[in-house]
Amino acid sequence: MVTEREEDYLKVVHELIEQKGYVRVKDVSKQLDVSPSSVTEMFQRMDDAGYINYEKYGGVTLTDSGTEIAKSTQKKHGVIKDFLEILGVQEKMADEDACKIEHVLTSDTLDTLTKFADFINKNKEAATWLDHFRHYHETGYYIDEYLINTNQCPIHKKKK
Amino acid sequence: MVTEREEDYLKVVHELIEQKGYVRVKDVSKQLDVSPSSVTEMFQRMDDAGYINYEKYGGVTLTDSGTEIAKSTQKKHGVIKDFLEILGVQEKMADEDACKIEHVLTSDTLDTLTKFADFINKNKEAATWLDHFRHYHETGYYIDEYLINTNQCPIHKKKK
DNA sequence: TAAAATAATTAGAGAACCCAAAATTGATTC
DNA sequence: GAATCAATTTTGGGTTCTCTAATTATTTTA
Numbered sequence: 001m002v003t004e005r006e007e008d009y010l011k012v013v014h015e016l017i018e019q020k021g022y023v024r025v026k027d028v029s030k031q032l033d034v035s036p037s038s039v040t041e042m043f044q045r046m047d048d049a050g051y052i053n054y055e056k057y058g059g060v061t062l063t064d065s066g067t068e069i070a071k072s073t074q075k076k077h078g079v080i081k082d083f084l085e086i087l088g089v090q091e092k093m094a095d096e097d098a099c100k101i102e103h104v105l106t107s108d109t110l111d112t113l114t115k116f117a118d119f120i121n122k123n124k125e126a127a128t129w130l131d132h133f134r135h136y137h138e139t140g141y142y143i144d145e146y147l148i149n150t151n152q153c154p155i156h157k158k159k160k
Numbered sequence: 161m162v163t164e165r166e167e168d169y170l171k172v173v174h175e176l177i178e179q180k181g182y183v184r185v186k187d188v189s190k191q192l193d194v195s196p197s198s199v200t201e202m203f204q205r206m207d208d209a210g211y212i213n214y215e216k217y218g219g220v221t222l223t224d225s226g227t228e229i230a231k232s233t234q235k236k237h238g239v240i241k242d243f244l245e246i247l248g249v250q251e252k253m254a255d256e257d258a259c260k261i262e263h264v265l266t267s268d269t270l271d272t273l274t275k276f277a278d279f280i281n282k283n284k285e286a287a288t289w290l291d292h293f294r295h296y297h298e299t300g301y302y303i304d305e306y307l308i309n310t311n312q313c314p315i316h317k318k319k320k
Numbered sequence: 321t322a323a324a325a326t327a328a329t330t331a332g333a334g335a336a337c338c339c340a341a342a343a344t345t346g347a348t349t350c
Numbered sequence: 351g352a353a354t355c356a357a358t359t360t361t362g363g364g365t366t367c368t369c370t371a372a373t374t375a376t377t378t379t380a
Contacts, residue, residue: 005367025328038368040329045366057328057375084269087276093268100264108253109244115297116247123302129289137275142283165337185358195339200359205336217345217358 002051004103007073008032009042010051014062014070023060076102076110083113086120088134162211164263167233168192169202170211173220174230183220236262236270243273246280248294 002010012031016023025043029036047054051066062070077098084094105113120126135143162170172191176183185203189196207214211226222230237258244254265273280286292303 003366026326034367035369036328037330037370042367044329084272087272089269089272093266097264097266097269101261104257104260106253106257109249109257112244112247112249112297116293119293119296126289126293129286133276133279133286136279137272163336186356194337196358197340197360198338201337204359 002049002069005042006046006049006051007069007103008099009039009046010062010066010070011073011077013052013060014067014074017062073102076105079110079114079117080105082117086117086130088137162209162229165202166206166209166211167229167263168259169199169206170222170226170230171233171237173212174222174227174234177222233262236265239270239274239277240265242277246277246290248297 009028009032012028013023016027016031020027025036025039028039032039043052043054043060046052046066050063051069052063053061080098080101081094084097085091089097120130132143135141169188169192172188173183176187176191180187185196185199188199192199203212203214203220206212206226210223211229213221213223240258240261241254244257245251249257280290295301295303
């Protein structure tokens, strides 16, 4: 079974291959903020595990299973990050959280987050609703026009 | 710095103390599905770290810092679980995911999730909107009345 | 092409987990 | 009080991941 850390490494390797066409120990080291020797060691482990093809002092390529894991992890990352940003979490935080969560969320939950983003993006009504939530989130106040349609007093009301 | 695993152990210890008034190695072992020897070892580590007071063959109590961590972790768990359940994730999955996520979410994001739950619970409008999302989530179809107010054709439309 | 610079690997070690099996302690029962 | 039983701890070992320092390979440059 693939570990979380292996998923991290596979994701970075995949990204670097997409960006530059090849992978350097140095780059992975910088990207993940670990020492070069840690990268070498992980490369050896992942070669043994069948996720990458690794040759000393040479290049690294992803195997089919490695590619699958990398893509799946990237996809999860995107889903989570998009979702959090929709909710109003700042890009940097959303990215940071997505990096952690992507390894552990059940596919059920992932599916829910995906559907949520779809729903928001396909409905004007939803977008409006979201604006109201964002306003509440940022200021702690409800928006007047919105309150008119509820059973609440149309006075700015601080959330306690 | 407290590790994720220490947070897990502290949470369980705190829960057991609340429930039964005391803590047995056996119970923690069962709760976390680890061997008794792992629990003993962790107890020793957490005693060294100042999170618990541990005496061989005796009881375990939480220090102030241990209590703080346990409570904070429990609180985060609750926020995340509630949030996911609001979105329609099944209780079991929501709980499972919350157990993982509680250790890693930024406080920014946690705050957003809390506010989201508040917002939903305090607005009829929001609750209605949520029903529509839940329906879409479960069936893949939009609800007619809802679509009337959007730029979409009021025919059941499968999401692709 | 030989020396210098850079990159990568190996060697050795440590932290945070985990386990099974053996030894110990504390509680119960006869 | 001694024997038994259950709970706990110790011992010894394993995995995954990390590091620094030393070594080796590759690339650059003079």
